[in-house]
Amino acid sequence: MSEKVDLYDSAYANYASEVYRQVRIETYGEDLGQTSWVTTEESNEIPKMLNLSGDSFVLEIGCGSGGYALFLAETAGCRIVGVDINAPGVHNANQLALARGLASQVRFEQCDASKSLHFDDNIFNAVFSNDVLCHLPGRPAVLGEIFRVLKPAGRVLFSDALVIGGLISHEEIATRSSIGFYVYSPPGENERIMGQVGFREIRATDTTENAAHVAKRWHDAREKRKADLIAAEGEASFDGLQRFLSCVHAMCGEGRLRRYLYSATKPL
């Protein structure tokens, strides 16, 4: 088995460090504090896919260091609550909200999103989650909770980069899982569970190729700054993350692991 590799603690604790900022800009083209496979094109599509307006109240599950929620609040004018299990991520997100004068519009809370959400029924116009649900056990319950907190006609959008697309060895599964807890799903399973919990107008868009490109750019941007990154996160973490990113690039590039973006509506 691969050793456990830290991604999120070092990414969020070192959020403000110039070398991490440069890696994000070189990987994604813009810095929203990303630790995912979301391209800039996808970031720009999300508000349209969720029908966001200035009146929308939105939940982001797995907000990380908050950059994308703050971008949405600034561009769409909506109110947002972001939740994440990672304490440095949530701390950083709340600091950024304060610094940008958005604390009355956006707030961030630390919580384990695999447990029942502490929000009332039918309160959000939209719920989204970028590359997070794969970390949560109990997907039917998680999607059931999202359905519960959405208003009728509300929209959900989430991505899953762990849909099995072909033959994968146990070493590859171990390297791909070295970051933490992960759930792999067979093709069609997310759509089936979404339908089962009550969602309608279910759509899946294949974004595997984009994930392969992001993984390669992220790997190469880190490799160029190896000495600085080893000083910040240690050699074992640096090497482990590079192996993880190479593994994502190879498996997505060959289509053996696929990433989909799912969207659906809660019926009236």
Ligand SMILES: C[S@@+](CC[C@H](N)C(=O)[O-])C[C@H]1O[C@@H](n2cnc3c(N)ncnc32)[C@H](O)[C@@H]1O
């Ligand atoms: C791939 S990152 C994505 C972060 C952000 N959405 C982005 O696009 O950059 C996955 C995020 O899920 C969070 N996460 C993992 N397990 C979680 C859980 N049980 N509850 C809430 N958040 C969790 C991690 O802390 C991390 O911030």
